[in-house]
Amino acid sequence: MPKANVTFEDIGVTVTVPAGTRLIEISEKVGAGITYGCREGECATCMMKIVSGMEHMSERSVLEDKVLQENMAGRHHRLACQAQVLGGEVVVRPG
Amino acid sequence: MNVEAVELAQGVHWIGALDPDLREFDIILKTANGTTYNAYCVRGSEGVAVIDTVKENRAEDFFARLEQVAAYDEIKVIVLNHLEPDHTGALPELMRRAPNARLYISFKAQIMLKALLKSEELVYTTAKTGDTVSLGDRTLHFLHTPFLHWPDTQCTWLVESGILFSGDVFGCHFCDPRLFNDRVGDFRFSFEYYYQHIMRPFREHVLDALELIEPLDLRLIAPAHGPILRDAPGNYVRRYRQLAQPMLLNEAGDRAKTLLIFYLSSYGNTARMAQAVRDGAEEIDGVRASLFDLQGGEVAPFVDLVEEADGIAFGSPTINGDAVKPVWDLLSSLTMVNVREKLGAAFGSYGWSGEAVTMLEDRMRGLKLRVPVKGIRVKLIPTDEELTLCHAFGRELALHLTGQVTRKVITMEELNAQTSNSKEYLHA
Known part of the structure; x- marks a missing residue:
């Protein structure tokens, strides 16, 4: 199965995960400094910054895109509860 | 209560409202002396600007003062330095009465404006540092000063009169109808208390804002709450610089x-x-x-x-x-x-x-x-x-x-x- 490496910059941990894993599945378990609200892509509490490797992330869904726009997120931001890691090296931090 | 607009400079008036009996602001602040919601009117040769409004329950006083110095069809510009409801409570009614006015807000204020007015189809202009709007013979310059104390906050600088409309920066909760800092009672504790409770969490942003404000040739600071600072306005800027320093000496040394x-x-x-x-x-x-x-x-x-x-x-x-x-x-x-x-x-x-x-x-x-x-x-x-x-x-x-x-x-x-x-x- 294809793998991806996700580095949580704030706590200095890299997790090797199966491609397709949602960021929230990793960030919650590893104890990264990301907080969570609805976990359904509506509240934007889990907005995080993709420091590098955005090209390895899933495309924004219509819902995620709407919520990010409403919260004036920059192009480097994603919702941990929605974004999936598809492969390669991705570095994230609380945003 | 005497409801009159107060002249700050030629063509510039205070048109805000007094709230002397308020004893607690937004749940978090004690207000022994009440507060004021300061709004201002600036007249230029080609139109009038209104800078900020007041809390909704004080809108009547605001409109009464505004009507003394301008007709609604003269209002070309409405500037909102900060969209918290104590400054935007009268906005919907002002927009209804002054349909020719264009709104000027900071980029970040857009979300809050839509939430306040419950409309997606709003016409407004977003402003950043360096942007201006002309009133003919005088010009409003915008200063991007975010997080003082909301993401949306900005200041507006009237260069020809040397007046800084500073929003909540340099403000405090202190109501005295004499309005000007050289005439009101001793409001120093309110100024310090306001800084500690409102601005302190955003110390880094205060320092960024001071970089923009300190070079200005200030003749008067017109904040959104409390006394208007016409006597030695630079002292308040210097005090902010002091307050934004660390509270404690760093005795462990920079390397520890x-x-x-x-x-x-x-x-x-x-x-x-x-x-x-x-x-x-x-x-x-x-x-x-x-x-x-x-x-x-x-x-x-x-x-x-x-x-x-x-x-x-x-x-x-x-x-x-x-x-x-x-x-x-x-x-x-x-x-x-x-x-x-x-x-x-x-x-x-x-x-x-x-x-x-x-x-x-x-x-x-x-x-x-x-x-x-x-x-x-x-x-x-x-x-x-x-x-x-x-x-x-x-x-x-x-x-x-x-x-x-x-x-x-x-x-x-x-x-x-x-x-x-x-x-x-x-x-x-």
């Missing part, structure tokens, strides 16, 4: 990282853990670790300490499934200061369930601290082995503080196993 360990202990178990954490942290060069028993301390001085610290650790027993109140009291007071990206950690002894540590870690993450080292929980009396773990925990915190930790690499399977083990531990 500081770790504050706060604890409470009923039977001495969490206290012994705290001492071991401190001893471990102190082994690392360049770290100054300090231990504080929260039972013997007031919250406010600890908040000052935390503001200047690099890391904080909390040791709490678990009582009735929760961390103990003095820890929450301190944590809930940290919104007064900026703790973002400081290191956070938790540990504690427990009798039955031991939830305190994870609760404290979650709270610290919520406050945007980074919590890189999983906390330690010990059932009742720590053994020598467990105290050794606490010692190692302190060392690891210190290594994180000094940037000496190499990145840990784990697999998802290992992570799942760790999580599963810790759940079993929690429910054992």
Whole structure:
């Protein structure tokens, strides 16, 4: 199965995960400094910054895109509860 | 009450409202002297600008004053320096009465404007530093000063008159109908109190804003609350510069990282853990670790300490499934200061369930601290082995503080196993 490496910059941990894993599945378990609200892509509490490797992330869904726009997120931001890691090296931090 | 517009300079009037009987503002601030909601009207050769409005329940006074100095069809510009409801309560009605006016807001204010007016089809212009709007013979210049104290905040500079419409910056809750700082009663405590409660968490943003404001040739500061500062306005700018400095002298030196360990202990178990954490942290060069028993301390001085610290650790027993109140009291007071990206950690002894540590870690993450080292929980009396773990925990915190930790690499399977083990531990 294809793998991806996700580095949580704030706590200095890299997790090797199966491609397709949602960021929230990793960030919650590893104890990264990301907080969570609805976990359904509506509240934007889990907005995080993709420091590098955005090209390895899933495309924004219509819902995620709407919520990010409403919260004036920059192009480097994603919702941990929605974004999936598809492969390669991705570095994230609380945003 | 006398409802008259007050002239600040030629063609510039205060058209705000007084709220002398208010004794508490927005739940969080005491207001012994009430407050004012300051709004202003600026007349140029080619139109009139209204800068900010007032709280909705004071709209009548605002409109009465505005009508004394301008007709609604002359109003070309409405500037909102800050969209909190005490400054925008009269906005919907003003927009209805002055349909020719165009709104000028900061980029970040857009979300709030839509939420306030409950409309997606609004016409407005977003402004940033350097943007201007002409009123003919005078020009409004915008200064982007975000987070003072909301993301949307900005200042507006009327260059020809040397007047800074500063929003909440340099404001305070102090109502005196004489309005001007050289005529009102002693409002110094209100000015200081307002800074400490409203601006202090955003110290870095205050410093950024001062870089924009200090070069201005100020003749008058017109804030959104409290006295209008026409006598020695530069003094208030200098005072902000002083207030934005660290509260405490940095006696540990710039090269030392500081770790504050706060604890409470009923039977001495969490206290012994705290001492071991401190001893471990102190082994690392360049770290100054300090231990504080929260039972013997007031919250406010600890908040000052935390503001200047690099890391904080909390040791709490678990009582009735929760961390103990003095820890929450301190944590809930940290919104007064900026703790973002400081290191956070938790540990504690427990009798039955031991939830305190994870609760404290979650709270610290919520406050945007980074919590890189999983906390330690010990059932009742720590053994020598467990105290050794606490010692190692302190060392690891210190290594994180000094940037000496190499990145840990784990697999998802290992992570799942760790999580599963810790759940079993929690429910054992």
